[in-house]
Amino acid sequence: MTKKSTVVWGIIGCGDVAEVKSGPAFQKCNNSELLAVMRRDADKAKDFAKRHNVPLWYDNAEELLGNPDITSVYIATPPSTHLSLSLKALKARKDVYLEKPMVLSVEESDALVKAVNNSNNKLVVAHYRRFLPMYIKVKELLEANIIGAINYTDLRFLQPYNFNSKATWRLNSTISGGGYFHDIAPHQIDLMYHFFGDVESIKGVSVNQSGRHEVDDMVNGLVSFKNNVQFRGIWSFDIPKYLEEDKCTIYGENGTIEFSFYEDELTLTLKEKKETFNFKNPINIQQPMIQETVNYFLGKRNNPCPVEDGDLVISIMETFTKK
Numbered sequence: 563m564t565k566k567s568t569v570v571w572g573i574i575g576c577g578d579v580a581e582v583k584s585g586p587a588f589q590k591c592n593n594s595e596l597l598a599v600m601r602r603d604a605d606k607a608k609d610f611a612k613r614h615n616v617p618l619w620y621d622n623a624e625e626l627l628g629n630p631d632i633t634s635v636y637i638a639t640p641p642s643t644h645l646s647l648s649l650k651a652l653k654a655r656k657d658v659y660l661e662k663p664m665v666l667s668v669e670e671s672d673a674l675v676k677a678v679n680n681s682n683n684k685l686v687v688a689h690y691r692r693f694l695p696m697y698i699k700v701k702e703l704l705e706a707n708i709i710g711a712i713n714y715t716d717l718r719f720l721q722p723y724n725f726n727s728k729a730t731w732r733l734n735s736t737i738s739g740g741g742y743f744h745d746i747a748p749h750q751i752d753l754m755y756h757f758f759g760d761v762e763s764i765k766g767v768s769v770n771q772s773g774r775h776e777v778d779d780m781v782n783g784l785v786s787f788k789n790n791v792q793f794r795g796i797w798s799f800d801i802p803k804y805l806e807e808d809k810c811t812i813y814g815e816n817g818t819i820e821f822s823f824y825e826d827e828l829t830l831t832l833k834e835k836k837e838t839f840n841f842k843n844p845i846n847i848q849q850p851m852i853q854e855t856v857n858y859f860l861g862k863r864n865n866p867c868p869v870e871d872g873d874l875v876i877s878i879m880e881t882f883t884k885k
Contacts, residue, residue: 566633566860567593567860568593568594568595569593569594569595569633569634569657569856569859569860570595570597570631570632570633570634571588571594571595571596571597571598571632571633571634571635571636572596572597572598572599572600572626572627572629572632572634572635572636572656573585573588573596573598573599573600573635573636573638574600574623574626574635574636574637574638574639574647574651575600575601575637575638575639575640575661576599576600576601576606576607576610576611576638577601577638579638579661580599580610580636580638581610582845582846582847583846583847583848584636584638584688584846584847584848584852585599585610585614585846586614586845586846587844587846587848587849587852587853588636588852589614589615590846590849591849591852591853591856592853592856593856593857593860594852594853594856596614596616597616597617597618597629597631597632598611598616598617598618598619598620598626598629598632599611599614599616599618599619599620600619600620600621600622600623600625600626601619601621602621602622603621604619604621607619607620607621623647623650624650627650627651627654627656628654632656633656633657633859634656634657634658634659634859635651635656635657635658635659636659636660636661637651637658637659637660637661638661639661640731640737640738641661641663641664641665641666641737641738641739641744642666642736642737642738642739644660644661644663644664644665644666644670645665645666645670645673645674648660648674648677648685649673649674649677651683652677652678652681652683652685655682655683656683657683657684657685657859658683658684658685658686659685659686659688659852659855660685660686660687660688660872661688662687662688662689662748662749662752662872662875663738663739663744663745663748663875663876663879664687664748664869664872664873664875664876665739665872665876666739667739667876667880668873668876668877668880670876671872671873671876671877672873674869674872674873675869675870675873678869684858684859684865685868685869686855686858686865686866686867686868687752687867687868687869687871687872687875688848688851688867689748689749689752689753689756689851689867689871689872689875690749690847690848690850690851690852691749691752691753692752692753692756692851692866692867693850693851693854693866694841694843694847694850695826695841695842695843696821696826696827696828696839696841697753697756699828699839699841700753700757700812700819700821700828701756701757703819703830704757704812704819708814708816708817708830708832709812709813709814709815709816709817709818709819709830709832710814710815710816710817711814711815712758712789712791712812712813712814713791713792713813713814713815714791714792714793714794714813715754715757715758715791715792715793715794715810715811715812715813716794716795716809716810716811716813717750717754717793717794717795717796717809717810718795718796718807718808718809718810719746719747719750719795719796719797719798719807719808719823720796720797720798720801720805720806720807720808721742721798721799721801721806721808722800722801722802722803722806723772723774723799723800732744732745733775733776733777734776734777735776735777738777739879740777740778740879740883741775741777741778741779741799742777742779742797742799743768743778743779743781743797743799743879743882743883744879744883746797747781747795747797747879748875748879749823750795750810750823751795751875751878751879752867752871752872752875754785754793755871755874755875757812758787758789758791758793759787759788759789760787760788760789761785761786761787761788761874761878762786762787762788763785763786764783764784764785764786764877764878764881764882765783765784765881766781766782766783766784766881766882766883767781767782767882768780768781768782768882768883771798771800772800774800778883779798779799779800780796780797780798780799780800781795781796781797781798781882781883782795782796782882783795783796783878783881783882785878808822808823808824808825809821809822810822810823816832816833817830817831817832817833818830818831819831826840826841826842826843827839827840827841828841851866851867854866
């Protein structure tokens with residue numbers, strides 16, 4: 563068999579996420595080609611393909627998966643279809659780049675891990691923040707022991723009601739898995755694992771404080787890592803506007819590292835010294851991760867985010883929110 567030199571992509575689900583965050587990156591990355599897109603609404607699929615200079619479009623996922631020229635697929639549909647589409651893609655002998663949250667539950671996650679391990683094809687979870695400049699810097703600071711031994715990390719993500727008014731489907735637990743927390747937290751939790759390693763124990767509680775929707779809008783979580791680092795996180799999606807907050811602080815014996823998930827600024831504090839770092843993300847914010855995924859699919863590196871990492875994130879989220 564001739565070793566492939568280019569990853570030829572098909573996108574399943576060319577909605578808002580694919581429009582800027584990810585879609586164009588498949589055409590910008592080295593050794594990467596975007597051949598086709600799919601959306602159930604044929605007119606919208608055709609429009610996306612025309613605007614982004616994509617040769618082919620489909621309104622049926624099976625037809626896209628049946629194209630022998632496509633070697634890999636990006637699944638960017640709502641989470642309720644992630645498992646079924648991933649299984650179909652693997653069966654069609656396609657490599658998979660899968661949006662977060664990876665699946666809806668631990669049960670689905672176990673099924674996907676088994677399918678990937680029994681397949682000759684590859685799967686990467688789209689926890690793309692691992693390869694953004696600010697988080698690369700955080701990891702570098704931690705590995706260089708700049709703030710000394712890490713004691714604990716405090717995460718506070720407090721948002722007013724309807725902070726993402728365009729994402730109303732995320733308030734339907736059968737589609738999203740459980741509200742805005744299940745959309746926002748996967749990246750944040752994955753970064754904690756990326757920074758601190760294997761997990762020892764998990765505890766959590768979630769409640770529906772406002773009663774506006776069927777899903778919980780307040781989540782508290784505790785994680786103890788095997789290296790004894792402690793994590794405490796709180797997420798609220800119905801907080802008064804004046805209490806809005808987006809902050810993560812890593813406390814070490816010699817100082818702190820502080821950053822926000824939606825601002826590209828990091829503050830390093832060492833006793834009397836404070837230093838601020840500013841970062842600029844690529845226009846297509848998933849491009850660095852997609853490039854690493856392309857390299858992995860071509861056999862040039864290890865997996866940038868394996869299905870097992872996605873499985874851990876789903877397990878933590880489910881433990882935080884289960885009744």
